[in-house]
Amino acid sequence: MIAHADTIPPARHPLIAWILRWILTTNHKEIGTLYLCFSFLMFIAGGAMAMVFRLELAQPGLQYLGADFYNQMVTLHGLIMVFGAVMPAFVGLANWMIPLMIGAPDMALPRLNNFSFWILPFAFFMLLSSLFMQGGAPNFGWTLYAPLSTTYGPPSTDYLIFGVHLMGISSILGAINIIVTIFNLRAPGMTLMKMPLFVWTWLITAFLLIMVMPVLAGAVTMMLTDRHFGTSFFSAAGGGDPVMFQHVFWFFGHPEVYIMILPGFGIASQIIPTFARKKLFGYNSMVYATASIAFLSFIVWGHHMFTTGMPLVAELFFMYMTMLIAVPTGVKVFNWVATMWRGAMTFETPMLFAVGFVVMFTIGGFSGLMLAIVPADFQYHDTFFVVAHLHYVLYPGAIFAMMGAIYYWLPKWCGNMYNERLGKIHFWTAVFGLNLTFFPMHFAGLGGMPRRIVDYALPFADLNLVSSIGAGILGLTQFLFLYIVVDAVRGGSGKATGQVWDSAEGLEWTLPSPAPLHTFHKPPQVD
Amino acid sequence: MTDRQTDRQARLRRHTTLLAVAAVGMFGFAFALVPLYNIFCEITGLNGKTSGEAAPMAVSAPASQTAQDAVEREVTIQFLSQVSRGMPWEFRPTESRMRVRLGEVAETQYYARNFANKLFTGQAVPSVTPGYAARYLHKVECFCFTQQHLEASEEIDMPVYFYVGEDLPSDIGTLTLSYTMYPVSSAARETSGAAEQTTETMPMDHSEHSVP
Numbered sequence: 019m020i021a022h023a024d025t026i027p028p029a030r031h032p033l034i035a036w037i038l039r040w041i042l043t044t045n046h047k048e049i050g051t052l053y054l055c056f057s058f059l060m061f062i063a064g065g066a067m068a069m070v071f072r073l074e075l076a077q078p079g080l081q082y083l084g085a086d087f088y089n090q091m092v093t094l095h096g097l098i099m100v101f102g103a104v105m106p107a108f109v110g111l112a113n114w115m116i117p118l119m120i121g122a123p124d125m126a127l128p129r130l131n132n133f134s135f136w137i138l139p140f141a142f143f144m145l146l147s148s149l150f151m152q153g154g155a156p157n158f159g160w161t162l163y164a165p166l167s168t169t170y171g172p173p174s175t176d177y178l179i180f181g182v183h184l185m186g187i188s189s190i191l192g193a194i195n196i197i198v199t200i201f202n203l204r205a206p207g208m209t210l211m212k213m214p215l216f217v218w219t220w221l222i223t224a225f226l227l228i229m230v231m232p233v234l235a236g237a238v239t240m241m242l243t244d245r246h247f248g249t250s251f252f253s254a255a256g257g258g259d260p261v262m263f264q265h266v267f268w269f270f271g272h273p274e275v276y277i278m279i280l281p282g283f284g285i286a287s288q289i290i291p292t293f294a295r296k297k298l299f300g301y302n303s304m305v306y307a308t309a310s311i312a313f314l315s316f317i318v319w320g321h322h323m324f325t326t327g328m329p330l331v332a333e334l335f336f337m338y339m340t341m342l343i344a345v346p347t348g349v350k351v352f353n354w355v356a357t358m359w360r361g362a363m364t365f366e367t368p369m370l371f372a373v374g375f376v377v378m379f380t381i382g383g384f385s386g387l388m389l390a391i392v393p394a395d396f397q398y399h400d401t402f403f404v405v406a407h408l409h410y411v412l413y414p415g416a417i418f419a420m421m422g423a424i425y426y427w428l429p430k431w432c433g434n435m436y437n438e439r440l441g442k443i444h445f446w447t448a449v450f451g452l453n454l455t456f457f458p459m460h461f462a463g464l465g466g467m468p469r470r471i472v473d474y475a476l477p478f479a480d481l482n483l484v485s486s487i488g489a490g491i492l493g494l495t496q497f498l499f500l501y502i503v504v505d506a507v508r509g510g511s512g513k514a515t516g517q518v519w520d521s522a523e524g525l526e527w528t529l530p531s532p533a534p535l536h537t538f539h540k541p542p543q544v545d
Numbered sequence: 546m547t548d549r550q551t552d553r554q555a556r557l558r559r560h561t562t563l564l565a566v567a568a569v570g571m572f573g574f575a576f577a578l579v580p581l582y583n584i585f586c587e588i589t590g591l592n593g594k595t596s597g598e599a600a601p602m603a604v605s606a607p608a609s610q611t612a613q614d615a616v617e618r619e620v621t622i623q624f625l626s627q628v629s630r631g632m633p634w635e636f637r638p639t640e641s642r643m644r645v646r647l648g649e650v651a652e653t654q655y656y657a658r659n660f661a662n663k664l665f666t667g668q669a670v671p672s673v674t675p676g677y678a679a680r681y682l683h684k685v686e687c688f689c690f691t692q693q694h695l696e697a698s699e700e701i702d703m704p705v706y707f708y709v710g711e712d713l714p715s716d717i718g719t720l721t722l723s724y725t726m727y728p729v730s731s732a733a734r735e736t737s738g739a740a741e742q743t744t745e746t747m748p749m750d751h752s753e754h755s756v757p
């Protein structure tokens with residue numbers, strides 16, 4: 019973000035030099051910025067698709083879209099938000115903050131870092147180009163269930179498969195880099211149990227990524243060979259089994275949902291102590307809770323498949339394991355609340371987002387528990403209740419955490435304070451829009467409105483209209499957010515100090531704001 | 546470079562290699578899940594697949610009083626059929642349900658007819674509900690063990706001989722046996738010379754299906 023004359027080869031057109039600098043950069047801060055900008059772009063793209071299908075759903079009947087295009091929109095929305103928005107945003111944050119938090123000069127593998135980022139634009143170009151292909155974009159949901167994606171998938175499915183391979187490679191390389199950095203580049207005295215929680219949660223997330231992204235790659239590879247090379251992994255006619263796709267997918271899929279939330283847990287654990295002006299309550303239990311959540315996430319995948327005709331014992335096993343996850347999750351929520359308890363709290367924008375995260379993520383946790391009850395899930399499965407659940411854990415979870423993180427660290431990145439008043443307005447409109455959008459979906463789902471269908475029965479009309487209005491508001495808040503960030507980068511409401519927040523702790527606050535391009539060349543001493 | 550730096554460089558490289566190997570290993574693991582899943586299903590009958598081979602005839606002559614009771618037990622068998630999308634066949638059971646005594650060989654028929662104006666080969670794939678009952682349903686003879694070649698407009702009745710094992714858990718009162726008739730795919734065609742020029746893989750049709 020700061021022009022560095024010494025890195026630019028002389029005698030080139032300044033524009034070309036500028037472009038080359040961003041393409042070739044191996045600096046963790048610049049790559050972090052690239053990731054964050056890219057993920058915001060994807061967030062807007064995925065959001066635009068949501069606007070399209072919410073418009074269609076505002077009224078019963080078919081107004082603007084056909085069923086097939088509706089399904090394409092839903093599919094791409096899911097894939098882009100998961101792989102294009104949430105995951106790269108967290109990787110960008112990791113790039114920016116992990117070296118600063120552990121006192122490292124850069125990531126351990128800077129060139130690999132550059133490579134993992136630049137794979138992504140190609141992956142998403144490929145995925146989005148499927149919209150313009152004959153037969154349309156993939157239309158079988160982000161879960162890619164066979165045989166919809168094999169026998170009945172449109173030709174563009176192959177581009178999706180290749181795109182998923184690329185995204186997988188990108189995340190795996192990013193994860194390797196993060197682990198190697200954390201294990202090798204910590205400043206002297208920064209023992210594992212002194213690491214900030216954001217670093218801890220990312221370390222565990224990176225292990226999850228290495229364990230499950232290859233499994234997704236394997237699943238889509240089997241899809242590819244089923245489609246073109248005569249194998250029958252998922253085709254009953256050839257001795258395969260379509261249900262097996264679901265097993266392989268959810269073996270990846272459930273850890274994946276924790277990949278999208280663990281860094282958010284870390285962020286909340288950084289922000290809340292700062293604004294409660296107290297040490298985080300139960301640091302050790304936070305670390306162990308995160309590790310046990312990660313471990314348990316590998317043995318609960320069956321809760322997505324209760325209705326596929328599993329034997330009763332398997333249903334019971336997955337039900338109890340799923341409910342068990344609520345225990346470490348509960349420990350975390352308890353610790354956050356205990357940190358706030360009797361703290362000298364103030365509610366600057368990052369804190370608002372963190373508190374909003376805790377409250378509304380918990381609502382999503384509760385609906386998750388309802389879904390985990392086998393007999394109840396037979397009623398809720400594939401209805402909007404599931405949609406309500408997943409958006410309560412992902413929007414106030416992953417997205418709010420991310421936005422809180424940006425408000426929290428932006429002054430460190432660009433050296434200016436953002437406009438606090440606008441930040442608060444952003445928070446409250448987002449809370450309003452989000453609850454207006456997703457809360458009615460609980461009732462629609464309980465009433466039996468199925469998900470992934472372009473039309474619905476008349477009794478759901480009012481609920482859907484409310485959801486669509488909420489979605490519109492939520493969509494608009496993104497532009498307010500963009501404005502606040504751009505405004506802060508261009509001066510905002512004044513220069514930030516190095517400390518930024520008076521009681522923030524951690525190595526990143528010992529640096530000046532904006533953080534210089536190169537930091538911690540001499541490792542700091544941590545005691 | 547100082548010693549400490551080279552040390553660190555070596556450690557970095559070792560960690561990177563280890564993690565990369567782990568990632569490649571997990572990719573392999575995804576494929577290993579396939580045989581693991583099949584073995585698991587075979588042991589537990591999880592997916593309702595029945596054995597692809599003919600079962601030997603049941604050995605009767607109950608040895609004990611409890612076995613005697615079991616022989617007295619009857620269960621209901623329901624028959625279902627499905628034809629793969631777009632396949633020009635009619636395919637249905639001739640009776641929709643029957644009562645059978647455990648251990649006793651029963652017979653039923655499925656009717657198939659080819660509406661196409663040329664030879665067409667099909668393969669029926671069985672499935673049992675509830676899934677874990679699959680291993681108690683023994684087929685002595687079944688049209689699903691072989692492919693069916695039907696000439697234009699040809700129709701046939703295809704027999705199934707089966708019995709339900711005497712060890713069927715007592716909580717199962719009804720079994721559903723369902724067959725799906727699939728066109729023989731191009732991959733399978735290579736191994737069955739007879740169907741060479743005539744069978745066809747169904748053309749994939751993307752235009753009309755809609756909702757996942």
Ligand code: HEM
Nearest residue numbers: 275278279321322344383386387389390399400404408411
């Ligand atoms: C207390 C913790 C949680 C429990 C007990 C839980 C339980 C469940 C269950 C049982 C389902 C399957 C519902 C169905 O399809 O019938 C489900 C779906 C889902 N959950 Fe959770 N969940 C929890 C936390 C989370 C978190 C933290 C995330 C992500 C950040 C998440 C993301 C999702 C998503 C994306 C789906 C829908 C997948 C699809 O598209 O079908 N859940 N959850």
Ligand SMILES: [Cu+2]
Nearest residue numbers: 272275321322
């Ligand atoms: Cu799950």
